[in-house]
Amino acid sequence: xxxxxxxxxxxxxxxWKVPEEGFEFEPDTVVVTQEHQEEKLAACGLQAxxxxxxxxxxxxxxxxxxxxxxxxxxxxxxxNMLQSLIQHRPVRLGEELxxxxxxxxxxxxxxxxxxxxxxxxEGEDGHRAISASRRxxxxxxxxxxxxxxxxRPAPVVNAPGQLQQFDRYQLTPEAVKSYSQEGNSIHxxxxxxxxxxFRAPIIxxxxxxHYLVHTLMQHFxxxxxxxxxxxxxxxxxxxxxTVAVDTAGESWRALCLYREDKVLTEAKxxxxxxxx
Numbered sequence: 001x002x003x004x005x006x007x008x009x010x011x012x013x014x015x016w017k018v019p020e021e022g023f024e025f026e027p028d029t030v031v032v033t034q035e036h037q038e039e040k041l042a043a044c045g046l047q048a049x050x051x052x053x054x055x056x057x058x059x060x061x062x063x064x065x066x067x068x069x070x071x072x073x074x075x076x077x078x079x080n081m082l083q084s085l086i087q088h089r090p091v092r093l094g095e096e097l098x099x100x101x102x103x104x105x106x107x108x109x110x111x112x113x114x115x116x117x118x119x120x121x122e123g124e125d126g127h128r129a130i131s132a133s134r135r136x137x138x139x140x141x142x143x144x145x146x147x148x149x150x151x152r153p154a155p156v157v158n159a160p161g162q163l164q165q166f167d168r169y170q171l172t173p174e175a176v177k178s179y180s181q182e183g184n185s186i187h188x189x190x191x192x193x194x195x196x197x198f199r200a201p202i203i204x205x206x207x208x209x210h211y212l213v214h215t216l217m218q219h220f221x222x223x224x225x226x227x228x229x230x231x232x233x234x235x236x237x238x239x240x241x242t243v244a245v246d247t248a249g250e251s252w253r254a255l256c257l258y259r260e261d262k263v264l265t266e267a268k269x270x271x272x273x274x275x276x
Contacts, residue, residue, distance in 0.1 A: 017072040019115050019138065024102040025071045030121065032059050034093045043179040044207065045169055046214045052221075055091040057130055058213045061206030062181060064119035064132040067099045075184045077196055079137045080205030081114065082153070083229040085213075085267075086131040089123075090223060097121040097129055104133075112140035134205075139196070153230060156246070156268045160258045163244035166215050171203065176237035179207050187237075202234040208265045212255045215243045216269075219252075223275030227267040235264050 017023070032055045038048040041056065048056075061083060065075050091097065101119035114135050121130040157163065177188045185192035186201060193201040209229060216222060235241065235257065241264055246254040256266040 015072065016074040019073055019103050019106055019113070021103055021106050023071075023073070025067050025100060025119075027098050027100050028067060028070065029096050030063050030067075030099050031094060031096050032063075032091070037093060040179055041210065041214075043175045044210050044214075045175070046210060050214055050217050053093055055093055055095075056210060056213055056217075057085055057087045057091070057132075058206055058209040060119075060121055060130045060132045061085065061134070061209060062204065063099060063121070064101065064117070064134065065206075066181065066183060067101055067119060068117060069183050073103070075136075077139055077186060077192075078115075078184060079139070079186075079196075079234075080134060080231050081137055082135040083205055083209070083231070084131065084133045084227070085209065085229060086128075086226045087222070087224050088128050088130065091121075091123075091129050095123070097123060109137070111143050112138050114138070155232075155263065156228075156230060156254045156266045157256045157258075157263050160244065160256065160261050160263055163246055163256070163258070166243045166245065167211075168240065168242045169211065170240050171235070171237055173201070173237045176201065176203055176207070180204060198234055199236065201237045203237060205229070205231050205265070208235055208257055209267070211241075211243050211257060212265070212267050215245070215255060216252075216272075220272060220274050222272055224271070224273045226270040226272075228270055229265065229267045231265050233262060233264045239264075 041048045069075055099121050101117060104118050105116040107114045114137055116135050118133045120128050123129045180187040186196045187204050188201055241257045241259045244256055244258055245252050252269055254266060254268050257264045
């Protein structure tokens, strides 16, 4: 299947489970097709041809979230905070992978709990092709705190005004709804976003990562890479933002999406091997 949808039907509501440390997902098969990639990247305003017959690994962020949904772990109202994205090797469009995962850690925070989930995707050989582990905030409506999810990790990009700038993008509600998948209505319904404290729907973390990976692949055609991604501020469905790069000499050390000198999403490049 492509970009898994929750298996439950409207007349058979899912019996959601309370996230617990050690809870393991049932393995499942996932596929990203050429048609799916072209459709979703077009909604982002990006060129699928950049990936030259391979999958944009950003898709596995959403697939990892839906693996949890299909195992009874609700994503409704959750907000991505941290994301690790590792492409161990390129994945061809149409290639079947097996998704596996488990909940590694639950932490009480001022606004609810954070859930650390390990997720990875294996090829037919049993080796990992993609790893997409994350930390998300599961808000508790009974809890209110300015500190939200607790202490924030140190910034990766310290001077966004000095970054090397690349493309600028204008989001639209229509495009964001076209990209978004069922499972977390704060990405596509105004009422749900307002109830969660946002002025409008916010894009999913994976959608934002497409812009970073697209820029990376345009310039490096990477065989493998590892990104540590931090979602610093919400990106609304009508926002304008720029992709920029923090360089160290001729090397790239980080990428970010920013607006008015404020970093929205940033990714530290932990490793990069060219070769496609």
